[in-house]
Amino acid sequence: MKESKLSFASDYMEGAHPEILRRLAETNTCKSAGYGLDMYSKSAREKIRAVCRAPEADVFFLTGGTQTNAVMIDALLRSYQGVIAAETGHISVHEAGAIEFGGHKVLTLPQYEGKLRAADIARCVDTWREDANRDHMVMPGMVYLSHPTECGTLYSLQELTEISSVCRDNQIPLYLDGARLAYALACPKNDVKLPDLAALCDAFYIGGTKCGALFGEALVIPRHNLVPQLFTIIKQHGALLAKGFVAGIQFETLFTDGLYFSIGQTAIDAADRIRAALQERGYRLAWDAPTNQIFVVLEKKQAAALSERIEMSFWENTDETHTIMRIATSWATRPEDVERLIACL
Amino acid sequence: MKESKLSFASDYMEGAHPEILRRLAETNTCKSAGYGLDMYSKSAREKIRAVCRAPEADVFFLTGGTQTNAVMIDALLRSYQGVIAAETGHISVHEAGAIEFGGHKVLTLPQYEGKLRAADIARCVDTWREDANRDHMVMPGMVYLSHPTECGTLYSLQELTEISSVCRDNQIPLYLDGARLAYALACPKNDVKLPDLAALCDAFYIGGTKCGALFGEALVIPRHNLVPQLFTIIKQHGALLAKGFVAGIQFETLFTDGLYFSIGQTAIDAADRIRAALQERGYRLAWDAPTNQIFVVLEKKQAAALSERIEMSFWENTDETHTIMRIATSWATRPEDVERLIACL
Amino acid sequence: MKESKLSFASDYMEGAHPEILRRLAETNTCKSAGYGLDMYSKSAREKIRAVCRAPEADVFFLTGGTQTNAVMIDALLRSYQGVIAAETGHISVHEAGAIEFGGHKVLTLPQYEGKLRAADIARCVDTWREDANRDHMVMPGMVYLSHPTECGTLYSLQELTEISSVCRDNQIPLYLDGARLAYALACPKNDVKLPDLAALCDAFYIGGTKCGALFGEALVIPRHNLVPQLFTIIKQHGALLAKGFVAGIQFETLFTDGLYFSIGQTAIDAADRIRAALQERGYRLAWDAPTNQIFVVLEKKQAAALSERIEMSFWENTDETHTIMRIATSWATRPEDVERLIACL
């Protein structure tokens, strides 16, 4: 049975943190208002505002990452604007054209281990501005980042501050995709905290689906009413949950007693343990990814052999004989599975 | 506290049927493939195919009704086509322009207690076809129905067969929104069964959100591959769940041991009891709605007084002094709350 | 040969006013900048600003009416807003879903001989605002009128002022489609002048295609920069002419020596002559349309007989035995053809 194999294929393979299930059961027969107007969602919003030190923030709970990206990009851009993203960005590659479906071009820039550079963003905007044909071209209208990136890497606070600064100098909003944010926050190398995101970004989302919830992403817009009628935009995108309280309860739980911060720790500890074991055994890591995703370069034969025993994700072929495989840990990774994996190496 | 008031405001105020919560807890630590490729979703699809007697059907699990409608309408129409719907249809009024966001006009027809008539559909298509300017007009490209309708009414099998027949004669697909389908299936007056839907519709969805699930709708397309790449279309709409198994587990549970059929019974029994009590006491029902929604005509003063004690939904004002209020029961309605409500009348 | 038949089928059957052809020939070998940055377009803009008494107005030249409507509606609305129009409005019926293609719902209101009423608009906006579910509904975001209307009727200055007032009270823009504006301006019953349009509307277009040009509509936005980057929006819609000067030359000519005002006179004189003849002979006019379109009620047999000799437009059947036919005159209608038509009656 596929599900019983030792699997490190992704971080969205289990249900929810037990505390979330407990709260869902506990509140199951209470009657709540629909569409996020319930008291759990209200409480979750307050907790998120507090932890982000963004007392005026608008907070919405959506179902998934592609949806949240599409809604927010559509909400922030005018029709003739595009969104700047790394060429490896999730919106550039793996969202099936959801951004274009909303009418917008993704303006791709080079990536450095999954990250954008402030200087490249500045050059992109300047190039557009100085082009005699700029009125025939898509105007750069916002910047999309992810933290951690698709490559498991992290922006430093310094890097993020520089990018934010370029955005503000050019009056274009900065939006950050935090699908795996818990794994950044738990990482010792990370120096970007939630209040930093609230201070530096115009919008960002705190990932739930990959970080301990059954589903759900918390979209945070530090400046109240930056986007008027966002509720309606969410509805128009088919992204408004009738039972919004199911998401509200989950985020209320994640932000009670610091669960969102501790939940990532398990994943990082497991990933660090695996990274150390890989390096001890002479495996080569594709790049320095310090979060819950490990990218290991394997000979194809070796990859095939290991894949018999451990489910990993294929990332890409680097040459005729080598391939990069991704090992992902999560909040639910069990120490015994980590040891079994290491024993296979 | 708002949530503690006696509430019959809607049918999406509680969590999930306890059996669903039990199964979510039971499977919580199992590792499942993402995006609906897991074994629970597979099993749920098989169960739905069996109960619909549609062995070749494509089945997808989405999050909510507006989303499912937008995805399927977008998938079935070409850019220059519109969707025929009742002027009271959910897509016509209460989806914030989600259909137009996808580029399509909603072609509204008169409604009769929420229902479309086959003859009106035929006339609409014929009128377009015979219009000398038809190539300058939106072509009717599909029909949207809901069962039960927004008004709580039901199509008879005869009516649905006639509509299906008009659609097939004109080679336009018929799509049915079953957000509250459990409440139709449990209603003694209903003679439209799941195999009838599979035989008469080109696509329909079996509602979960309002019928006992935490969230989720099961989109059923009886003819395999009617829409190629529907998975990608769903992704592009931001409607693909990473943890598809969370929806799969819920629908597998709803279609085990006939739960989806029994779950509606509680709501119908409660609604019948309330309808009888209302009529005994001389209240006037706005129209004959035999499912879980009751539409009662009240004097405005009376409505205000009752609303102090019972949360209902405002539907519409019929004249200066009267208003229609909606009382909704659900799978979770408790007999003691029904008796308390009746005592208030 | 179809083209040689006595034809009153429409007002876009001939080429351009001879003075326009003369100017196109005269300037043919001059080199002009592209995309409307040429001196003819500049001069045409100045002339239009002067005649509209709107010295700050932005003026763009587009190719056709549907295109201009789609561009401007898309430019003025946010994604979640719709445009209010008469149910007979061109955008509601005869633009093949161009407005929905841009993502917007057309919110139709009743028409009175093709016209909207201020009170209906106010009620529509108020109804939305007072609806508890308004955030799930399409927000009325602008108003679309045509003058003359599709029915050949005219708004009085009083009516237009009232509508403008409702729009301003509700902070929603008013846009006016002037496809046949020359025929309003030349009509004795018309009391709406170009400066009135500039004062009362947020945007409007002065029709060229049906009023003496080979093609072209002049979009006028009295308040400068009301829509930033409109040039790019026009380009994105595929509506930017590379040889913008070809449109510029035409509008410069139309607004030199009052040509646009005299050009409509021929059509109105012809239409008045035909209307008088019809009434003398006992024909019934469908409604009081004082511009270049005449709507006459005919028995179907009579309509068929007349159609043998005169090409008219079918408008609609009023009952089993009667039909409304449209007779359209234009700037190019010849007196001898009017007399031949009258002789046929």
Next chain:
Amino acid sequence: MKESKLSFASDYMEGAHPEILRRLAETNTCKSAGYGLDMYSKSAREKIRAVCRAPEADVFFLTGGTQTNAVMIDALLRSYQGVIAAETGHISVHEAGAIEFGGHKVLTLPQYEGKLRAADIARCVDTWREDANRDHMVMPGMVYLSHPTECGTLYSLQELTEISSVCRDNQIPLYLDGARLAYALACPKNDVKLPDLAALCDAFYIGGTKCGALFGEALVIPRHNLVPQLFTIIKQHGALLAKGFVAGIQFETLFTDGLYFSIGQTAIDAADRIRAALQERGYRLAWDAPTNQIFVVLEKKQAAALSERIEMSFWENTDETHTIMRIATSWATRPEDVERLIACL
């Protein structure tokens, strides 16, 4: 006065070929049916079918290139598909996001002097097909080429045949943008004839705007009814001309007595003369562009000095001190202006 300067800035600076103006004047008072149903358009279609040896072809006349591209790409793709284009392709860079406005991603591939390579296209499609995540990605759905390219270069018949072959093997349509097609057809190095385009492409357009018409592009679809309801799609895009006959007359003229073939000759002769003079004088051409566009590498000072006397187009900076300027000839370029330009070198 800007217009009097010696200008080689572009090929859309003059009006129309005198024969076109003559025919417009000659037919000006004839009454024609609207929307392309007139006899001139019919005749033009027949002439184009004949010269393309495509007797069943659908032919439509649109206003401009961006519009034609947007319409045809939208017509050929399903929502989840994208269009493959060179990274320098007009749709990739200079159409203000018109393709994304229609909901589609432009999938860019490397360019070689403006051209795509068959092997790159094949690899792009194969890569998508073999990607485990392909259902989360935009499917390559068609190929966009231009001939001549934006860089003034030409596909050989061999190259075009290879690309067509890749497209047919993969069942994705091939579309060719012929904005400057007359300048390819008149070029001695060109071996791609109109019947080749009809045989190898699924759709292409014959450019009028830059090739002697006031405006207009002739969209040719060799296989009849490849796109059902294309008329309506054109209307929905705001691209349907009410006075379609104005375009029809122009294309009828361009395809009478071989005008479209001779019209390009003037431009090519002038460009060849300038290229020879440049090379004699030691100027460096940026690449080998044999059509009506000449790309010359200049020192920035030299470029500035020359620009005082000759209007050219800025193309791009190649390094700190050099720039590429474009010199464009057209059907209207006068020999004396060529000599004046050469004298300035």
